[in-house]
Amino acid sequence: MISFFQNVIDAVALGSIYALVALGIGLIFGILRLINFAHGDMITVGCYALIVPSTDAAAQLLIGSWTPLAAIAAIAIIVLLVALSTDALVFKHLRRASPTTLMIASFAVSYVTQNALLMAYGARAKGVDFWSGVNVQIAIGELRVPLLQLITVAVTFALMMLLNLFLRYTRYGIQMRAAAEDFRMAQYIGVRGNIVIGLAFAISGMLAATVSLLYVTQSGSLSITMGVPLVLFAFVAVVIGGMGNLLGSVVGGFLIGILLTMLQAYLPPDLRAFRDAFAFAFVILVLLVRPAGLIPARNTIERV
């Protein structure tokens, strides 16, 4: 029983990470109809920004050695700026393009970002000792819970609450929701398209920065392609949650995290190597039953 609860905590913590990544993808998709595969690379940028640029195998902390508050602020600003520049340099010029074109452009942005990192930091994966102080375990009764997992879950819920308050009660939040539902109509009513798009990239950049910090603290390693599996599973989370619906993205993220953790824990050892295949089989099942996702976006339902 104890090990089950242990697994539940693991699952929720992993689900939190996927939920944060899925939110970043879902926000941009809502406004621009862009499936941004480069979002994972924004996370990678946030991780690499912590260390000194060099091709050495051993990573030396740069921003990562600052006080936590300064490091968090610096990483958030760096990732936000990189995310905004992907829009300014690439996506801004494709506003009238089809969603397929946009998605392919995001692959291009992803490869360019990875190769830029490759030039600055080298191809080898690096170990990094970042905030290892939070990798302690706290005993709650018989449970032993890693402090970092508690922080991950707490930060995720805090950010989701903040985002929800922002979208519901501020004028920019309401404008973002309107633009997500009907971008052209929002412009007709005076909503400035570029501000709303900029906000979407800025918020998703900050979500990516958060994931960077949580992820690298946990894994203690860096690689150029570290963002790719994250964005892949988060994209799956967005699809099973329901494209264009932020609540769906969050639910999908948690579902994927829980699914992966439980499969890892309870599949027969011989089959564990095929965990991802089982996860995707489940995803296919979900989509067979509910093609529009678990919580379909209301603006995709036909209105009478």
Added chain:
Amino acid sequence: MSALLDIQELHVHYSDLAAIRGVSLHVDEGEVVCLVGPNGAGKSTMLAAVAGGVKPTSGSIRFDGGSLRSVRPEQIARLGVSLVPEGRQIFGTLTVEENLRIGGYISSDRKAAASDFDRLLVTFPRLKERLAYPAGRLSGGEQQMLAVARAVMTQPRLLLVDEPSLGLAPLIIEQIYKTLLELRAERGLTLFINEQSSARVLKYADRIYILRGGQIQLEGRASDLRDGDAIRKAYFGFSAGSQRAAENVA
């Protein structure tokens, strides 16, 4: 006197297809002008071109003397032109109140927007009862009212209304036109309205234009066009033997 809205030799293409072919028209301050024509005549394209949603191929669109060509839609809204689009396009997942407030965000004067909001609810009592509702749950007539009220929240001088009667019961259509005229009297609004039915338009409009095939077929004061034959001819392109079809439209 120069017109509030002045369109000269306007051409609009959708890739190869010419939707508007050399339209010139004008709307004076305080007027109610209707653009009448069958489906596919190019009426919606005309309004979208004025509101900035469609880029003209050539020609000029001037509002209050300034050109609207290559101005963004959100900027055109700030200049005082507001569109009530065909099919209403209300934000269904937002509440009625949010739909209305969003129109007021255009103004930097928050107090003025708030008092305008209160004033508008007097004109639209049905909306006042439903402020907290998701707008998608309103009836068709209420949604049309909301679309009008939302557009008025931007405090426009020129209101563009695209087929306000589409899919609504006659009684409700009547009510919507009454409200539009009320808004004009109250706020000095100028109205430029698209309609398919010429009979209704003759009752409310000062002047009408008949558009077919992307070209103006007929222009005149509503009071001079009471006899329907000229209208029928312009609307259908022929007159004799078309009585039954014409009656269906009227």
